[in-house]
Every structure is written in C-alpha cells, then in structure tokens.
Amino acid sequence: MSLKKTLLAGLALATVSAATAQAETTLKISHYLPAVHGLHKDFIKPWSEQITECTNGEVQFEIFPAGTQMGHVARQQEQVMAGVVDIAHGLHGIPRGRFPRTSLIDMPFLTDDAAAASYALWELFPEYLAEEYRGLKVLALHAHNGGLLHTNEKKVETMEDMAGLRIRTPSPAVSAMLSHLGADPQGLPPGEVYESLQKGVIDGTVFPWDPVKSFGLNEVLNYHLDLGAYTVSFFYVMNQRSFDKLSTEAQSCIDQYSGADLVAKFGDWWDGWDVPGRQDAMDAGHEITELSDEERAKWREALKPMMKEYLQSVKDAGVDNADEIYQAMQDKIAEFQAMKTE
Structure with missing residues (x-):
C-alpha cells in the first residue's frame, strides 16, 4: 500500500474512532440506598448494564448511591428535574407533598404486596398520575412489601x-x-x-x-x-431532555428495559430482599x-x-x-x- 493510501486509511479510521467516541454518552443515576442493597445490586446496576450492552456501548452510566454527593433521599426529584443527574430513584413521600396522587397507594391496609401495588401504580399512571411527572420520562413506579x-x-x-x-x-x-x-x-x-x-x-x-x-x-x-x-411507593425517572438527546436506537433500548416488564419484577425482588x-x-x-x-x-x-x-x-x-x-x-x-x- 502506498504511503498516501496508508495515510488516508489511517485518517479514515481516526475519523470513525473520533465519531464513535463523540457519540458515547455517560448518564448519571442517583439513588438513596447503600450499594449493598438489592435495589442497587439486582435492579439499577444490572439495568444500566443492559442498556450499555443494548446500545453497543453508546450509553454508559455512573451511579451515585447513598453516601455520595448525589445520594440524598430528599434531593432525588429536584436533581433529576434540574438535570444534575439524568436518572433518579426516590421515595414519593420525601419531601412531602410533591406526589399527592401517587402517594394514595401508601394508604393503610390497601395492600401489603409489592407486586400488587407496583402493578396498580403502573396501570393507573397514564390516566391518573402522569401530570405529577411533567418534564420527566417515567421508567418505573413501584412499591415495597408491607412494612x-x-x-x-x-x-x-x-x-x-x-x-x-x-x-x-x-x-x-x-x-x-x-x-x-x-x-x-x-x-x-x-x-x-x-x-x-x-x-x-x-x-x-x-x-x-x-x-x-x-x-x-x-x-x-x-x-x-x-x-x-x-x-410505600418509589419513582424511577429520567430527565426528559436527557432522553430526547439520545439517539433513536438508545431511546429504544431504554424503553425496552423499562416500563411494564421492569415493574413486574419488583414483587419477586422485594420478596428476596x-x-x-x-x-x-x-x-x-x-x-x-x-x-x-x-x-x-x-x-x-x-x-x-x-x-x-x-x-x-x-x-x-x-x-x-x-x-x-x-x-x-x-x-x-x-x-x-x-x-x-x-
């Protein structure tokens, strides 16, 4: 191969590599539980790995659990709304008053079953709860077993x-x-x-x-x-602007591993936890x-x-x-x- 062709091939490869590197996106996920908790080990970390694999590495993640600068329970909603993090998992009841519709699931003697409460939340989200999540892409709503x-x-x-x-x-x-x-x-x-x-x-x-x-x-x-x-109920939400900036393929991967199929896992997860x-x-x-x-x-x-x-x-x-x-x-x-x- 001539020197000219070698240089051109190298330039082309460098251009492709640069474009690939530029296309990679690192999203920040925050939650308020310790990294030893099943929610981190069985849910959030594997979920992030599924998205990375599905996107062929286009989307990477940095996770901030309890004890980190973004792991405070009372700040999860405001952080994701402001875009300080891209995705957050938090409690609907902390701080008070932000999710009055959703938090009706916390009423006493309604259910002690995480699977049943999570199912109800997701089924009712489009018609009854969606307005509490403006500016957010809701990835999952769920609840824990009876306290x-x-x-x-x-x-x-x-x-x-x-x-x-x-x-x-x-x-x-x-x-x-x-x-x-x-x-x-x-x-x-x-x-x-x-x-x-x-x-x-x-x-x-x-x-x-x-x-x-x-x-x-x-x-x-x-x-x-x-x-x-x-x-008690929880949200797993993404800043809508962060979602909209992703490629169509990456958005499809996030949708694939979120929603009803994800919500359906919380009953068995919580039984195990x-x-x-x-x-x-x-x-x-x-x-x-x-x-x-x-x-x-x-x-x-x-x-x-x-x-x-x-x-x-x-x-x-x-x-x-x-x-x-x-x-x-x-x-x-x-x-x-x-x-x-x-």
Missing part, C-alpha cells in the same frame, strides 16, 4: 402499646396512620435511623425487612411487629410478633377517620378526583390478586 413496626426497647402488640412512641415515618399517609394509632411520627431519611435509634432520639421505625438489613438496624432493634398495614433482614433478626434472638386478626380489625376501625381525613387533605391540595384514584387503586389491586389465582 413492619420495629422497636428497640418496647414490644408492641396492641394499639395501646403505640401510645407516645416516637416512630420514624416515610410518608404523609404513614405519618397520619401512626398519629391516629397514638404514636408520635418523626420524619427522617432512612440513613439517619440507625444513629437516631442508637441515641434514643426515636423509639422505633416502620420499614419492610430489606432496609433493616441494608442499614444494619438489627444492631439497634429488639422487637418487630409484622403489621402488613401499609406500603426481605429474607436477609428477617433472618438477621431471628439469628440475633429478636422477638417477631404478627398482628393478631382481632387487633388488625381494631386498627382498621380506628383508622377509618384518618383515611377519610387524608383523602380530604389530598383534595384540598388540588386533586379533585382523589376518591376516584383511590378506588381505582383498590380495583387494580383486586384485579392483580385475581390474576394471581387464575
């Missing part, structure tokens, strides 16, 4: 045992539930619960089993009441109690005024069809349960 009440010094078996207990709460609906049961709800990010329990600032917390394990809380807890009385937390409590000799049927009926009755008041507060916040959304959630959960038994 428990975990305490350090006092065993709780009845509603009377709740009186005056300072309990960490994750959302407005759960706060209202705790107040009506006689407790004193304390709003805290999950990462602050360990120290608050250790220092006696709070008496307990409500969580499913999985964060009890990932935040090491069994070290500062002794009693666990299996309530199955509430769930809950196991180590419970096992740790058992290994530590903690006392695990299940709320009796009689006591559960008593709690349901006591919480009826709270549920009515909470629905009214959502209407007062401008959601005129709060009753309709709440009923639709009940219907979708029942629909999911019926499909499971077929």
Whole structure:
C-alpha cells in the first residue's frame, strides 16, 4: 500500500474512532440506598448494564448511591428535574407533598404486596398520575412489601402499646396512620435511623425487612411487629431532555428495559430482599410478633377517620378526583390478586 493510501486509511479510521467516541454518552443515576442493597445490586446496576450492552456501548452510566454527593433521599426529584443527574430513584413521600396522587397507594391496609401495588401504580399512571411527572420520562413506579413496626426497647402488640412512641415515618399517609394509632411520627431519611435509634432520639421505625438489613438496624432493634398495614411507593425517572438527546436506537433500548416488564419484577425482588433482614433478626434472638386478626380489625376501625381525613387533605391540595384514584387503586389491586389465582 502506498504511503498516501496508508495515510488516508489511517485518517479514515481516526475519523470513525473520533465519531464513535463523540457519540458515547455517560448518564448519571442517583439513588438513596447503600450499594449493598438489592435495589442497587439486582435492579439499577444490572439495568444500566443492559442498556450499555443494548446500545453497543453508546450509553454508559455512573451511579451515585447513598453516601455520595448525589445520594440524598430528599434531593432525588429536584436533581433529576434540574438535570444534575439524568436518572433518579426516590421515595414519593420525601419531601412531602410533591406526589399527592401517587402517594394514595401508601394508604393503610390497601395492600401489603409489592407486586400488587407496583402493578396498580403502573396501570393507573397514564390516566391518573402522569401530570405529577411533567418534564420527566417515567421508567418505573413501584412499591415495597408491607412494612413492619420495629422497636428497640418496647414490644408492641396492641394499639395501646403505640401510645407516645416516637416512630420514624416515610410518608404523609404513614405519618397520619401512626398519629391516629397514638404514636408520635418523626420524619427522617432512612440513613439517619440507625444513629437516631442508637441515641434514643426515636423509639422505633416502620420499614419492610430489606432496609433493616441494608442499614444494619438489627444492631439497634429488639422487637418487630409484622403489621402488613401499609406500603410505600418509589419513582424511577429520567430527565426528559436527557432522553430526547439520545439517539433513536438508545431511546429504544431504554424503553425496552423499562416500563411494564421492569415493574413486574419488583414483587419477586422485594420478596428476596426481605429474607436477609428477617433472618438477621431471628439469628440475633429478636422477638417477631404478627398482628393478631382481632387487633388488625381494631386498627382498621380506628383508622377509618384518618383515611377519610387524608383523602380530604389530598383534595384540598388540588386533586379533585382523589376518591376516584383511590378506588381505582383498590380495583387494580383486586384485579392483580385475581390474576394471581387464575
């Protein structure tokens, strides 16, 4: 090959390589849980790897979990809206008041099943919830399994045992539930619960089993009441501008691994994530109690005024069809349960 042809071939190769390098995009993902949590290991990291593989390396990811500059639970929505990160996973209830429609799924005794709650959220998103996510591309909405009440010094078996207990709460609906049961709800990010329990600032917390394990809380807890009385919901969203800047092929890959198929995985994931937390409590000799049927009926009755008041507060916040959304959630959960038994 002549020197001229060699130079031209080299120039062409360099041009292609430069174009390829220029086409590569690194997206930032933030969430508020430790990197040891199943949500990071089983969901977000593998999801990002699927997109990278699907795009043949065009889209890369940098993940910021708890403990990093972008891993604060209260900042997930504002970071992704502002484009500080491209994708964020966060709690609907922190900060309060930003997702009143979606957070109706947190109402007590609606469901204790992550799969059912996640299904209901995704099914209702287009018609009832979408306006809460303007400027965002919603990749998934989901919820956790029924939460428990975990305490350090006092065993709780009845509603009377709740009186005056300072309990960490994750959302407005759960706060209202705790107040009506006689407790004193304390709003805290999950990462602050360990120290608050250790220092006696709070008496307990409500969580499913999985964060009890990932935040090491069994070290500062002794009693666990299996309530199955509430769930809490989460968002996994992308800045719409960040999505729009991607190539058509990359957008297609993100769509392929998001949405209904992704949402359908959370039930099995959460069942698996809950196991180590419970096992740790058992290994530590903690006392695990299940709320009796009689006591559960008593709690349901006591919480009826709270549920009515909470629905009214959502209407007062401008959601005129709060009753309709709440009923639709009940219907979708029942629909999911019926499909499971077929």
